[in-house]
Amino acid sequence: MRSNRNCLNPVGPLREGDELCRLHLGDERYVVLKSFKGVMQVHIRQFEIGAKGPFPTSKGVALNLEKWKKLEEMHADDIDLSVNNFDKNDENVACKIHLGSNYYVSVKKPIARVDIRRWFLPLDSDVIVPTKKGIP
Numbered sequence: 001m002r003s004n005r006n007c008l009n010p011v012g013p014l015r016e017g018d019e020l021c022r023l024h025l026g027d028e029r030y031v032v033l034k035s036f037k038g039v040m041q042v043h044i045r046q047f048e049i050g051a052k053g054p055f056p057t058s059k060g061v062a063l064n065l066e067k068w069k070k071l072e073e074m075h076a077d078d079i080d081l082s083v084n085n086f087d088k089n090d091e092n093v094a095c096k097i098h099l100g101s102n103y104y105v106s107v108k109k110p111i112a113r114v115d116i117r118r119w120f121l122p123l124d125s126d127v128i129v130p131t132k133k134g135i136p
Contacts, residue, residue, distance in 0.1 A: 028054065029135065042068040044116060044135055060135045061116050067099045071116075075105065079114055082107040102128075 021033040025044075032043040045060030063071070075097045082095035095107040106115045117134025121127075 029060075030054075030056075032056070036062065040065055046135060061103065061118070061133065063099070063103065063116075067101070067103060070099055071097075071105060079105065079107060083114065104130075 016035060016037070019032055019034045020040075021031070023031045025031060028047045028049070030043075030045060030047055032045060034041065034043065041062045041064055043056065043060060043062045045056045045062075047054040048057055078095060078097065095105075097105045099105060102118050102120060104117060104119050106117075107113070108115075113136050115130075115134060115136045118131045119128045120131055122129060
């Protein structure tokens with residue numbers, strides 16, 4: 001979120017749900033910065049087009065600012081390197097980064113895609129598995 005060309009400069013106090021920023025990622029996916037229940041969150045979400053324009057769907061994740069900062073500052077280069085190595089057919093391109101609170105970012109074959117999702121540990125297992133809460 002280094003560019004602020006699509007970001008707002010609020011004149012007054014922020015109200016619940018006000019968007020500060022919406023950046024288009026392509027394929028109707030956006031990064032949106034907004035407050036939810038008094039907590040500033042970065043939403044990475046699929047949108048759909050309705051009669052009044054694009055609206056957010058439940059497909060996506062909401063990261064608090066701590067997780068977003070960790071993703072952007074600590075792991076952006078690792079993710080870029082993994083994605084760039086797909087073109088080289090490198091067998092070691094798999095990447096899985098824990099952001100905290102059971103959120104993981106993964107990059108894996110066969111398709112060069114970054115997946116951000118919550119994971120959980122089933123009661124009858126000792127291996128964590130992905131939930132439907134996330135966005136590829």
